[in-house]
Amino acid sequence: MHALNLSYYESQLFLFLLLFYDIVIVKLFCDNVIMRREEQYCMTESEMQKLVVINKVIDGTLTASEAAQVLDLSVRQIFRLKKGVKEQGASFVIHKNRGRKPANALSDELVNHILTLRKEKYFDTNFSHFRDLLEDDKGIILSNSSVYRILDNAGIQSPRKHRRPRKIHARRERMPQAGMLVQIDCTSFEWIPSVGNMALHGAIDDATGQVLALYFTENECMNGYFELMRTIIGQYGIPISLYADKHTIFASPNKGKISIEEQLEGKVVNETQFQMAMSTLGISIINARSPQAKGRVERLWNTLQDRLRAELRIYGIDSMEKANEFLPKFLERYNKRFAIEPQDPEPAFRELPPDIDLDNILCVKLSRKVDNGGVFSLHSQYYQVVCDDGKTVAPIVPRAKITVLTSPRIGIRVQYGNNIYAVKKLDEPPKKAQKANKASSSSTAKPYKPSPTHPWKQGWQKAPSYWYEESDREILEALYNSSRAWH
Numbered sequence: 001m002h003a004l005n006l007s008y009y010e011s012q013l014f015l016f017l018l019l020f021y022d023i024v025i026v027k028l029f030c031d032n033v034i035m036r037r038e039e040q041y042c043m044t045e046s047e048m049q050k051l052v053v054i055n056k057v058i059d060g061t062l063t064a065s066e067a068a069q070v071l072d073l074s075v076r077q078i079f080r081l082k083k084g085v086k087e088q089g090a091s092f093v094i095h096k097n098r099g100r101k102p103a104n105a106l107s108d109e110l111v112n113h114i115l116t117l118r119k120e121k122y123f124d125t126n127f128s129h130f131r132d133l134l135e136d137d138k139g140i141i142l143s144n145s146s147v148y149r150i151l152d153n154a155g156i157q158s159p160r161k162h163r164r165p166r167k168i169h170a171r172r173e174r175m176p177q178a179g180m181l182v183q184i185d186c187t188s189f190e191w192i193p194s195v196g197n198m199a200l201h202g203a204i205d206d207a208t209g210q211v212l213a214l215y216f217t218e219n220e221c222m223n224g225y226f227e228l229m230r231t232i233i234g235q236y237g238i239p240i241s242l243y244a245d246k247h248t249i250f251a252s253p254n255k256g257k258i259s260i261e262e263q264l265e266g267k268v269v270n271e272t273q274f275q276m277a278m279s280t281l282g283i284s285i286i287n288a289r290s291p292q293a294k295g296r297v298e299r300l301w302n303t304l305q306d307r308l309r310a311e312l313r314i315y316g317i318d319s320m321e322k323a324n325e326f327l328p329k330f331l332e333r334y335n336k337r338f339a340i341e342p343q344d345p346e347p348a349f350r351e352l353p354p355d356i357d358l359d360n361i362l363c364v365k366l367s368r369k370v371d372n373g374g375v376f377s378l379h380s381q382y383y384q385v386v387c388d389d390g391k392t393v394a395p396i397v398p399r400a401k402i403t404v405l406t407s408p409r410i411g412i413r414v415q416y417g418n419n420i421y422a423v424k425k426l427d428e429p430p431k432k433a434q435k436a437n438k439a440s441s442s443s444t445a446k447p448y449k450p451s452p453t454h455p456w457k458q459g460w461q462k463a464p465s466y467w468y469e470e471s472d473r474e475i476l477e478a479l480y481n482s483s484r485a486w487h
Contacts, residue, residue: 043094051093054081106146114140114147115154125310127151127158133314136333159306174207178342179236179349181206181286183243183297184228186220191309194318200304203228204297206243210339211300212236214327216320222249222274223408226362233281233358237349241284243294249274251287273364280361282350307334360420363407372398375430378412382430383423385414394421 043051053070056062057078062070064078071078084092114134122130131147134140151158175181184203191198201224203212213231217224232239244250252269271279278285288294311330317323352358368376374385374393385394385402396402396416403415414421 042098043090047093047095050081051085051090054078054085054093057082058086106142106150110140111150114142114150115156118151118156121314122310124159124313126306129307129310132333132337133311174343176207176343177346177348178205178207178210179239179347181241181243182212182232182239183294184225185245185294185297185301186224187301187305188220189301189305189309191216192312192318192320192323195320198320198323199224200301200308201225201228202297202300202304203232204300206296207342208339209296210335211331214304214331216323216327218320220247220249222364225249225274226277226407229277229281230358230362233352237347237351238281239283240348240350241286242278243286243288243297245291245294246287246289248272250285251275276365277361277363357420359407359410360405360413360415363405363410365415366404366406368402368404370396370398370400370402371430373430375426376402376404376414377429378404378406382426382428383412384426385416385421386424388422390422390424396421 050071053062053067057064057067064075064082067073067078068075073081081093117134117138118130122133125133127148128144130151131142131144134142134147182203182205184201186199186201188197188199190196191200199217199220201213201215201217201220203214204210205212212235213228215224215227215231242250249272252272254269258269275285291298308330312323312326315326317326366378368378370376370385374396375382376385377383385396386392387394394414394416400416405413405415405420412423414423
């Protein structure tokens with residue numbers, strides 16, 4: 001038995017060496033296999049090996065079972081290949097799709113059209129953004145790999161291909177519900193070259209990665225954040241908390257500077273205007289200690305500076321007002337592309353009560369005192385508190401404290417108690433107006449002239465003399481005896 005097995009293995013080894021020798025000879029002496037009919041074929045190494053083995057089977061050197069074992073095919077396939085090579089020659093072992101264009105391949109016209117769009121219109125977009133724009137604007141639906149292959153074959157590189165290695169920070173788990181934590185921030189960037197730098201205020205939900213609102217202003221300001229909150233509350237509801245940096249809009253610069261002794265004495269740090277507005281709505285503000293702590297919104301700026309800037313140019317946006325009008329359309333596509341589902345589908349946003357006017361909350365609130373005429377001063381101007389008709393003076397107690405509400409949306413309003421009043425601007429201070437009225441009345445009045453019989457006109461000689469005939473004693477006795485003197 002052992003002798004028989006040894007001879008079998010020796011025969012198999014001889015067979016493999018013989019096949020290897022034939023394949024090497026074929027590869028060394030010809031890159032293309034030339035058959036009896038002197039036809040030339042371009043073959044791969046696997047096809048060369050298959051042809052050599054089938055020729056061995058045709059010549060009777062190998063059996064069909066041995067060839068099947070060498071090529072890792074079934075015996076049925078060996079007979080099919082043997083028959084095909086006999087009838088059609090060496091070309092039978094070549095794959096029939098060799099040299100043919102696949103049915104699902106992109107046409108040359110489409111490839112050229114894509115390259116033209118890339119070079120002329122979408123030249124500053126990355127590959128992934130370019131694929132999204134082709135689908136949204138042109139209706140061309142391609143995979144990321146197809147777009148990358150087309151552009152890479154044309155020698156076009158993505159502007160975001162080379163990136164600096166980033167530091168690794170500990171990951172924080174997302175919040176389970178939408179609205180539990182909203183990250184807000186602002187970035188200044190040249191979004192529109194003809195306009196220059198503009199400040200983009202943004203808010204992103206921590207649970208879903210959905211961008212809730214964006215708003216452009218000239219600089220980072222409280223009004224920009226107020227507009228963010230107005231959009232968020234109007235579309236989604238009131239969030240539970242905000243995650244922001246330590247800008248003086250979100251925290252007083254004196255925060256953390258009060259000692260324990262001062263705190264025991266009752267000294268506190270006044271809230272900022274934004275903090276007061278959020279406290280009224282029941283929203284807590286969490287101040288991040290580093291940019292990496294609110295990395296979700298920080299990474300958003302990196303993406304928007306690539307995608308949003310390119311789309312503002314593509315759609316011909318040339319002003320800040322048009323850019324703010326374009327943002328809702330951009331956010332709809334962006335959130336559809338990048339937002340994810342939260343762990344808990346029930347959102348944590350709260351509805352705004354219908355009896356609350358959001359304009360009277362998202363504003364600057366200042367304390368003032370009114371005079372007897374309901375007049376107060378603000379920014380070197382004088383205003384009078386009036387009712388809705390704009391004429392009647394509001395019923396406010398003189399010297400009472402009022403709260404002045406100001407914002408670009410509502411202008412100037414006054415809150416006294418639970419009532420909201422309008423104001424009327426005065427051209428001049430009230431005291432000056434009173435003096436002017438007195439001066440005008442005194443200038444028109446005639447001076448007083450005493451009559452000739454007035455005592456002032458009489459000299460001292462003409463003045464009447466008055467004396468008493470009774471003596472002092474008689475007068476005292478009369479007073480003493482009088483009944484009225486004792487009442």
